[in-house]
Amino acid sequence: MTSNSFISELNPDRSDRPALAFRLQVKEYEAEIPVHQHRKCQLVLALHGAVTCQVDKALWMVPPHCGVWIPGGLPHSNRTTANAKLYYLFVEPDLVDLPKQCCTLAISPVVREMILHLASIDQEYEPDSHTDRLARVLLDELARMPMERLCLPVSDHPKITEIENALRANPGDRRTIEQWARRVAMSERSLARLIVAETGLTFGRWRQLFHLLFAIRELAGGASVQRVSGDLGYESVTAFITMFKKALGQPPARYFASLSRMRETSSPSE
Known part of the structure; x- marks a missing residue:
């Protein structure tokens, strides 16, 4: 893995905040992130381009304005198109009512904008702060997103x-x-x-x-x-x-x- 790998710069498990969000511009990093895992659950959101997530026995496609939900602890890898603009949302386990298996979600503008806002501010927010409350509303809305069938066994x-x-x-x-x-x-x-x-x-x-x-x-x-x-x-x-x-x-x-x-x-x- 090269020194500009996104994963090498990020360890979401160091934080116990309900949700953390990060922006990834692929041209600044590797187009392929090798197999890794983390305690937190993850949503991979594509705003431009596309990303393929490989999890045990399945390939999940993330077209623009959709996201792949990856439960915590699952080894996975990501491969993106060269023009991809992604956001990663990391969530503390058991804080959102989503399946214990991977799934593709259609992401509404409201949820998308909350993720973008969360990615633009300090991730070390205080409990019961405005950002903490926003993160919890975001997770409530995320659980309402419809599922898409974009998985290859x-x-x-x-x-x-x-x-x-x-x-x-x-x-x-x-x-x-x-x-x-x-x-x-x-x-x-x-x-x-x-x-x-x-x-x-x-x-x-x-x-x-x-x-x-x-x-x-x-x-x-x-x-x-x-x-x-x-x-x-x-x-x-x-x-x-x-x-x-x-x-x-x-x-x-x-x-x-x-x-x-x-x-x-x-x-x-x-």
Whole structure:
């Protein structure tokens, strides 16, 4: 890890404050933060660009104006796009009613602005001070944020890891499950059963979800729809947009426009 690593400069566990917030501009630090863990829970919030968080057996995508919730004590790593602008919110365990597992949250403008404000002031605030009360209201609001399904199940099984690594190196690899089975020296039926057992998804659904998360990351990083479609091996841009719309309910341009509009909308009602 180099000397300008963000994690090497920060130890949130030294504080017992309810919540701490920090700003991270990726160009000032490493684009990849290796596996680490801390006692405090963490929200990784992306305002620009995107970040992928890897936790045990899952990859979580953080597109703009969303956050990934990471419970305390879980080893994880972060990989960001080069244009990413992130905020980290660290929370004392058991102070917020959120799942004990990772999840992706859509972050309202109210919550976002409270995180940005908290990151701009002294983190060593006094108990029952104005900042302490603001932090506790922030945690109450955070528990109300809706969840997004932007998670790719992964496996440490060597056969599946080999396929995953090959797809990361060449996302447009269009080999069939029969062809992958030959590569990893298994029968097609055995490999199909293994993938379902390890990830809960069929091979086709698992690869489509891999493509979706890759597309979100690259589009958030500034790549064009045409380039991403080609990188993923789609025969046409239309086919790629159809996949994207089926998965997220909107074509790419409209999806990212709706995320941007979250800057101007109010907090969701209960």
